[in-house]
Amino acid sequence: xxxxxxxxxxxxxxxxxxxxxxxxxxxxxxxxxxxxxxxxxxxxxxxxxxxxxxxxxxxxxxxxxxxxxxxxxxxxxxxxxxxxxxxxxxxxxxxxxxxxxxxxxxxxxxxxxxxxxxxxxxxxxxxxxxxxxxxxxxxxxxxxxxxxxxxxxxxxxxxxxxxxxxxxxxxxxxxxxxxxxxxxxxxxxxxxxxxxxxxxxxxxxxxxxxxxxxxxxxxxxxxxxxxxxxxxxxxxxxxxxxxxxxx
Amino acid sequence: xxxxxxxxxxxxxxxxxxxxxxxxxxxxxxxxxxxxxxxxxxxxxxxxxxxxxxxxxxxxxxxxxxxxxxxxxxxxxxxxxxxxxxxxxxxxxxxxxxxxxxxxxxxxxxxxxxxxxxxxxxxxxxxxxxxxxxxxxxxxxxxxxxxxxxxxxxxxxxxxxxxxxxxxxxxxxxxxxxxxxxxxxxxxxxxxxxxxxxxxxxxxxxxxxxxxxxxxxxxxxxxxxxxxxxxxxxxxxxxxxxxxxxxxxx
Numbered sequence: 001x002x003x004x005x006x007x008x009x010x011x012x013x014x015x016x017x018x019x020x021x022x023x024x025x026x027x028x029x030x031x032x033x034x035x036x037x038x039x040x041x042x043x044x045x046x047x048x049x050x051x052x053x054x055x056x057x058x059x060x061x062x063x064x065x066x067x068x069x070x071x072x073x074x075x076x077x078x079x080x081x082x083x084x085x086x087x088x089x090x091x092x093x094x095x096x097x098x099x100x101x102x103x104x105x106x107x108x109x110x111x112x113x114x115x116x117x118x119x120x121x122x123x124x125x126x127x128x129x130x131x132x133x134x135x136x137x138x139x140x141x142x143x144x145x146x147x148x149x150x151x152x153x154x155x156x157x158x159x160x161x162x163x164x165x166x167x168x169x170x171x172x173x174x175x176x177x178x179x180x181x182x183x184x185x186x187x188x189x190x191x192x193x194x195x196x197x198x199x200x201x202x203x204x205x206x207x208x209x210x211x212x213x214x215x216x217x218x219x220x221x222x223x224x225x226x227x228x229x230x231x232x233x234x235x236x237x238x239x240x241x242x243x244x245x246x247x
Numbered sequence: 248x249x250x251x252x253x254x255x256x257x258x259x260x261x262x263x264x265x266x267x268x269x270x271x272x273x274x275x276x277x278x279x280x281x282x283x284x285x286x287x288x289x290x291x292x293x294x295x296x297x298x299x300x301x302x303x304x305x306x307x308x309x310x311x312x313x314x315x316x317x318x319x320x321x322x323x324x325x326x327x328x329x330x331x332x333x334x335x336x337x338x339x340x341x342x343x344x345x346x347x348x349x350x351x352x353x354x355x356x357x358x359x360x361x362x363x364x365x366x367x368x369x370x371x372x373x374x375x376x377x378x379x380x381x382x383x384x385x386x387x388x389x390x391x392x393x394x395x396x397x398x399x400x401x402x403x404x405x406x407x408x409x410x411x412x413x414x415x416x417x418x419x420x421x422x423x424x425x426x427x428x429x430x431x432x433x434x435x436x437x438x439x440x441x442x443x444x445x446x447x448x449x450x451x452x453x454x455x456x457x458x459x460x461x462x463x464x465x466x467x468x469x470x471x472x473x474x475x476x477x478x479x480x481x482x483x484x485x486x487x488x489x490x491x492x493x494x495x496x497x
Contacts, residue, residue: 018492119377
């Protein structure tokens with residue numbers, strides 16, 4: 001290969017080739033990250049995300065942000081720290097939500113006939129926007145981890161509150177007090193996931209009633225800070241361009 | 248003058264840098280095929296997929312499984328064998344334009360990998376959740392597993408393997424050894440398939456209920472992380488393409 005030779009015939013062709021690569025890269029990155037992130041999220045927090053009767057004030061609020069901040073932290077380590085693109089977290093969440101919504105419509109509703117207002121995914125977008133904005137404004141990984149991670153945990157419940165509130169209204173049914181979401185769960189029986197394995201609002205924290213959600217969100221924010229740090233470094237490793245040389 | 252005319256003719260006859268037709272056709276093949284698969288699930292999942300001891304289960308689901316095994320092994324053998332057999336033995340002496348063209352072809356493979364990963368890791372895996380949380384399984388080879396584990400996973404493995412082999416056999420940027428992040432992004436998701444062994448063993452031995460967040464499933468999670476290796480592949484590609492175009496973009 002000669003260094004003097006050019007790969008393109010003109011500047012215009014070079015620009016066109018460069019733009020085309022941008023699109024191909026964006027498409028591939030989006031869908032591969034979507035696949036990896038979705039399988040991670042559905043198997044670490046999925047049950048709370050699938051069903052409204054799992055979307056309680058305690059475990060859902062605690063678990064979802066902790067397991068969701070992983071890929072955004074890793075992808076930010078690429079898009080911001082290598083290319084100064086301030087949308088790593090939003091890209092991940094958009095991918096995750098796209099994968100989830102397609103599934104809830106075509107499969108949860110289309111194949112197993114659960115109504116969509118029983119199986120809609122959690123909204124993670126407010127936390128993702130804040131995470132990206134803090135990184136862009138501060139250009140600091142530490143600040144993004146501490147402030148962004150904490151916000152990611154704290155914003156989860158308020159970000160979902162308008163959606164879930166109507167289903168957390170208390171109802172009395174056959175002499176028992178429950179939420180509308182619980183009632184949905186009793187009516188739409190999932191034989192493969194019987195009631196005894198549902199994990200919601202365990203522990204003594206619920207004794208304090210109204211404090212359950214904010215305390216859970218605060219704990220989730222604390223854990224999200226730690227997870228952000230770890231996954232930032234995971235992301236850095238995945239960003240390398242190492243080669244294994246044959247002996 | 249004659250030489251110029253020849254050169255213009257050669258340009259006109261030259262293959263395009265990016266073969267868009269191949270790319271769109273490839274994407275359509277995945278989308279139409281998986282659309283048909285989803286239709287098949289919808290029709291035969293409920294009507295023939297609930298009782299693995301029923302004769303119709305054998306007809307519509309086990310035969311589907313046997314056919315896909317044969318097709319997958321032969322597709323992988325033929326495709327990977329072809330890419331390897333037709334490898335460029337003088338890859339370091341290709342022209343910059345040919346190198347650029349090959350990068351485009353490589354990206355067509357990577358786009359296909361993106362589509363295949365989406366269907367395998369996202370679409371059919373979460374679909375498995377709703378099927379098994381609704382239906383009690385009486386076999387490891389359920390309608391959902393026959394599609395998810397034994398169809399959509401092998402398809403992304405075959406596609407990822409083809410992309411990796413193409414890069415290794417035709418692009419100068421990958422001649423300094425084996426790209427670690429590329430290996431991780433292809434081998435990691437591949438390992439999800441052997442991990443099915445643990446999954447099935449666990450569901451047979453411990454519990455047949457479906458709790459998606461159960462630790463039994465963490466193997467899938469761990470290997471799913473490997474998809475992030477695509478970031479290293481993008482970085483390698485960006486560096487190589489920038490080297491090819493930088494002078495002309497300045």
